[in-house]
Amino acid sequence: MNERTDAVGGEEPPRANAGAVLSYLLGGLAFWGLIGWGVDSALGFDSLFLPIGLLLGLVGGIYLIITQYVRS
Structure with missing residues (x-):
């Protein structure tokens, strides 16, 4: 068992799960990239809002x- 605790609260600090970190990055890119692509399609731009959405x-x-x- 891991006995490492936080000195102040006595609780173990949260650990970064690689799957969760990757899902935050990919989910944000996919969601906002699709919104940017949709705005580009709706307004007739070639590629203006897609990079903004990805960023x-x-x-x-x-x-x-x-x-x-x-x-x-």
């Missing part, structure tokens, strides 16, 4: 990872 998804995924695993 937003990447930043959002990194933000979720930081709030879940680094700040806790």
